Amino acid sequence: MNQSGPAVEVTKDRNGILQVVLRNPRGASARVSLYGGQVLSWRTDRGEELLFASTKAIFKPPYAVRGGIPICFPQFGQRGSLEQHGFARNRIWIIDDNPPPLHPNDPSDKAYTDLLLKPSEDDLKIWPNSFEFRLRVSLTADGNLSLMSRIRNINYKPFSFSIAYLTYFSISDISEVRVEGLETLDYLDNLCQRERFTEQGDALTFESEVDRIYLGSRDTIAIFDHERKRTFLIQKQGLPDVGVWNPWEKKSKTMVDFGDEEYKEMLCVNGAAVEKPITLKPGEEWTGRLELSVVPSS
Numbered sequence: 001m002n003q004s005g006p007a008v009e010v011t012k013d014r015n016g017i018l019q020v021v022l023r024n025p026r027g028a029s030a031r032v033s034l035y036g037g038q039v040l041s042w043r044t045d046r047g048e049e050l051l052f053a054s055t056k057a058i059f060k061p062p063y064a065v066r067g068g069i070p071i072c073f074p075q076f077g078q079r080g081s082l083e084q085h086g087f088a089r090n091r092i093w094i095i096d097d098n099p100p101p102l103h104p105n106d107p108s109d110k111a112y113t114d115l116l117l118k119p120s121e122d123d124l125k126i127w128p129n130s131f132e133f134r135l136r137v138s139l140t141a142d143g144n145l146s147l148m149s150r151i152r153n154i155n156y157k158p159f160s161f162s163i164a165y166l167t168y169f170s171i172s173d174i175s176e177v178r179v180e181g182l183e184t185l186d187y188l189d190n191l192c193q194r195e196r197f198t199e200q201g202d203a204l205t206f207e208s209e210v211d212r213i214y215l216g217s218r219d220t221i222a223i224f225d226h227e228r229k230r231t232f233l234i235q236k237q238g239l240p241d242v243g244v245w246n247p248w249e250k251k252s253k254t255m256v257d258f259g260d261e262e263y264k265e266m267l268c269v270n271g272a273a274v275e276k277p278i279t280l281k282p283g284e285e286w287t288g289r290l291e292l293s294v295v296p297s298s
């Protein structure tokens with residue numbers, strides 16, 4: 001199965017937005033938009049949607065929509081002079097029709113697509129660094145979704161960047177979920193001018209707005225959803241930090257592309273490299289990988 005096989009289809013949604021649809025033999029699927037290189041949907045073989053998308057999402061290409069997995073690059077949040085979360089999520093990516101083969105250790109039964117982003121003349125005016133960003137989105141035979149980024153410096157001077165996969169998980173009820181894997185870590189709290197705190201020893205639960213970057217986490221994080229009896233596993237490589245975000249009631253009401261009550265159904269847990277930006281010398285390449293899976297739980 002490869003990019004040109006029947007498991008991969010390029011299509012347009014009803015708004016004319018180009019998408020790549022990946023399917024596995026059991027019927028699981030993923031949809032990736034060329035606008036923003038954003039994964040919009042990830043479904044199990046039973047057709048269950050695993051990613052949140054707002055009913056108020058605004059489809060205005062090339063801007064990222066509220067939900068799925070927008071990519072924050074080369075800046076996270078407002079930690080720099082660029083627009084919030086960098087420009088990559090608001091650019092048109094292209095499909096690489098001739099992608100390099102998968103790594104020899106990678107199972108060959110993956111449906112995958114490679115999207116590319118290179119800076120335009122205008123991008124170079126606001127961020128004067130030539131790069132090639134290759135995003136490989138794969139769907140495995142087990143229905144796992146993997147996002148692998150390769151960012152290459154094709155400049156004559158070094159540059160530094162931050163990156164985050166802003167992953168909107170679909171959950172039953174924010175008050176009922178817990179996140180494991182972030183206990184005892186230090187975090188920067190965006191709600192307190194990025195002040196540094198230390199998490200207690202318990203799993204994370206939610207009862208108000210949260211907007212944090214956990215630092216130097218282990219490579220597996222779990223989101224337990226008791227009501228839906230399922231657990232998301234987030235496995236990451238090259239992404240030391242984890243963003244956790246839920247706008248809660250008050251902030252939701254200020255967001256035009258988000259329903260007032262939708263904060264109950266979503267939780268963003270983002271594999272990221274934020275605290276220490278990544279520096280690439282000319283010709284160097286960085287790789288970061290996120291693999292998402294879902295398992296039944298009691």
Ligand SMILES: O=P(O)(O)OC[C@H]1O[C@@H](O)[C@H](O)[C@@H](O)[C@@H]1O
Binds near residue numbers: 084212268270
């Ligand atoms: O509204 P945006 O730009 O998509 O950002 C959504 C949120 O993204 C999160 O990653 C940030 O930590 C939040 O501060 C931010 O509000």
